[in-house]
Amino acid sequence: MHDVAAVAGVSLSTVSRVVNGHGGVREDLAERVRAAVDMLGYRRDLTASTLRRADRVSASVGLVLGDVSNPFFAAIHRGVEEVARSRGVLTFVGSSDEDPERERELVHGFCGRGVDGLLIASVARDQTYLLRDLQAGMGVVFIDRPPEAIDADAVLIDNTAAAAAAVDHLVESGHRRIAFLGDREQIFTARERRRGYREALARHLIPLDEALVCTGLESSEAAFSATRTLLALNDPPTALLPSQNLITGGAVHALRAEGRQQEVAVVGIDDLTLADALEPGVTVIAQDPIGLGHTAAQLLFARLDGETGPPRQVFIPTQLIVRGSGEIAPATLTG
Amino acid sequence: MHDVAAVAGVSLSTVSRVVNGHGGVREDLAERVRAAVDMLGYRRDLTASTLRRADRVSASVGLVLGDVSNPFFAAIHRGVEEVARSRGVLTFVGSSDEDPERERELVHGFCGRGVDGLLIASVARDQTYLLRDLQAGMGVVFIDRPPEAIDADAVLIDNTAAAAAAVDHLVESGHRRIAFLGDREQIFTARERRRGYREALARHLIPLDEALVCTGLESSEAAFSATRTLLALNDPPTALLPSQNLITGGAVHALRAEGRQQEVAVVGIDDLTLADALEPGVTVIAQDPIGLGHTAAQLLFARLDGETGPPRQVFIPTQLIVRGSGEIAPATLTG
DNA sequence: CTGAAAGCGCTTACAG
């Protein structure tokens, strides 16, 4: 900028005004500045600008996901990026791997690099570690999981309703022995979906069989093993309710490994690529992760634009997609 | 930091030394500084630090991908993140959507925010727009696609070999009418894979039938339509070579829509989730996108650590995974 | 309309 001012023969102030489009600069001077900028290939140092300007805006946000390579989170990322892009905002992204410690490190890393706001799929027990940043004016929106012990905007799905819808659908197909395959219970959605499962069974007057409830499945492989164990029970389930995409994948693989995919019903939560090309197709309660990302980013920018008012919780609808696996009737009992 | 110094009753210099762990500070003073830091919840402003320090290191990098929600790119992202994390480096990520203009915007946005290096899956015709940043010492590593008209490190796969391996495998299964389904030709990998296809056909003395070559497929849906058109030809292909994951998905769906998945062979480039659960399973030339990300990040950090020497091109191996679809023999000609 | 000067939060020679 110093060089630009020298070449254009004006002061730093004038260069700054032109570069920021602040106007009120005589056209011939502005033209000289633009020429110097082009000639020197000058580009403003955004971080220095942020440091000095009154509003301290950096045009960057931080996004904390469980795992950026999980299609569910990757789609959220995409949704966030689309909204951010429309405002010239760039996105730091990181995976917590569902580790609260790692989540905090990412958040502090993002804050230390001056982001204007945070979008967090939080796995922390509570988010009081954010209080200081919130009070300092940092925008924060929670995605997929609500905050605990602090107040902030959140974009969620109705997890209990999603699980209940899966149970309802399987019960309609005639099932009463429905196994639940859940993720680690420190994850809000895992707990809520299990609760939805339990409550729906109760509503249908089906006794809960703890032998049919698997939790803590943290990978497709874990779900694969758990499913095989379930299928080997004396009184195995006639239907499976895997509670997220990776688990559904593991369950589908296990059914195939046993050759029982046409016999044991499946309704998964969250959709999968190629789910409709399997035989049978996999019936799911689909989420709208891009919509989650869009909405969360919109809430965040609304706050950064100065919107006040109490924190909002927005729920993104889910949708039952019937493809075959959820409509398999239980085998008639022999003997 | 000002407040910390006041509370601890020391100078800014001393606070800076303690916060940066520079040592050479009397233990009782250091302890007072740490107490003040804890009490005030102080955290250093990394951007201000970067601005002032001699090495100007920001501990952040920028990653430009085609689309963050494509599983191939999401896995690269994951690989990059893992290496970056091990060094305390955070990652800006963005999707070019295979638009050179958008790529430049992202790169300039990242540079303007002071990243130490860039990892780019470039779609630009040439990367001379980076020359200025390169000369200014910015680390740049290309991923999946090599630079053109500039010199820089790159991590790639052997695209022609991958396509040729797919052709070879299909020829071994008896095919001679092999259709190629390619992405937009401004993408390096799309061009190279088509070239590999063409050269392999020539090697097998199979005449190239332009009616069997589809290019410019930019989505699963486009691949779906193109495949249906191919299947409707008077003299349709007996095998398909979709050149990336989304296209393979579209082709698989089209075959199913026509009920011809057991009749027309498929060998795709790049692996798909659930590819092994389909019937038939989808034979692919798998890439190692996490490995691409790992290696690219390692190259970048080696450069940032001061490694000199000529630019390197590293090739990550691919692997044929046999699952059924590639081993379907061509139907015997009737008549 | 334009420029000289102060200062954002930090680091780093330089004296003491």
Added chain:
DNA sequence: CTGAAAGCGCTTACAG
């Protein structure tokens, strides 16, 4: 070992 001062690249009152 410690602190006062300069300065990274920028913006923004404030005078003129």
